[in-house]
Amino acid sequence: KAIRYAESMGASICNMSWGTVNYSQALELAIEESSMLFVTAAGNDGSNNNSTPVYPANFRLPNVISVAFIDAFDNLSASSNYGTSTVDIAAPGQDIYSTLVGTYGYSSGSSMAAPHVSGLAAMIFAYQDDIYPSQVKDLIINTMRPLPSLDAYLIYPGIPDALNAIRSLDNLVTDAQAPFLSLETSYEQDMIAVLVSAFDAGGSGLRKIKYAYGSKRLEFFREENGGSVLSGDRAVLAKSGFYTFYVE
Secondary structure: OHHHHHHHOOOOEEEEOOOEOOOOHHHHHHHHOOOOEEEEEOOOOOOEOOOOOOEOOOOOOOOEEEEEEEOOOOOEOOOOOEEOOOOOEEEEOOOEEEEEOOEEEEEOOHHHHHHHHHHHHHHHHHHOOOOOHHHHHHHHHHOOEEOHHHOOOEOOOEEOOHHHHHHOHHHOOOOOOOOEEEEEEEEEOOEEEEEEEEEOOOOOOOOOEEEEEOOOOHHHHOOOOOOEEOOOOEEEEOOOOOEEEEEO
């Protein structure tokens, strides 16, 4: 509910400085269907996320970037989680001066590292509106500063390079083509079956298809609980009338 609320209020980035070893299909689906970028803390147990998953960091989704933490000497902190197939990148997270309840002080952990990445992501999103979270993730990774000390620990052994990322903003490829959607209706006894076909010629791919009863404006589908998400390529409807379909 928090994810959907944040998105309905216009958020572009969800910084998740928390984690759990308990898998949640509902959480994964909410993230997968979201148009936000999720920056996730890898964990602070010094363990390998390949063998001991931490969620949401272990969700291998194009809009999720998982973050380990390093010390001031560019070494992976002893308590940082890692994973050569599960943890994307690292950021400073040892003895970070930050806000505490009612004051300021030093804290350590991947919860301190993730906001460094979220801050850079915010700068990239501020550059233009029509970019996708996967593009922001790719730009951060492609412009990172490699660290050989992280070679055996991460998918992309390095840390974000804000200057290099900002200098590379013109390399972002935007997709100005709207996705295509077609509908074919048939009847099954007292039900209406709608076969839905969709594709994106612009190359960004499809994120989700939603539908709702009645004539709806675009903004409706971006609100919390705005419409039903289509699972598969068929919508079976019990109520006749006018429906609006939405593809993103």
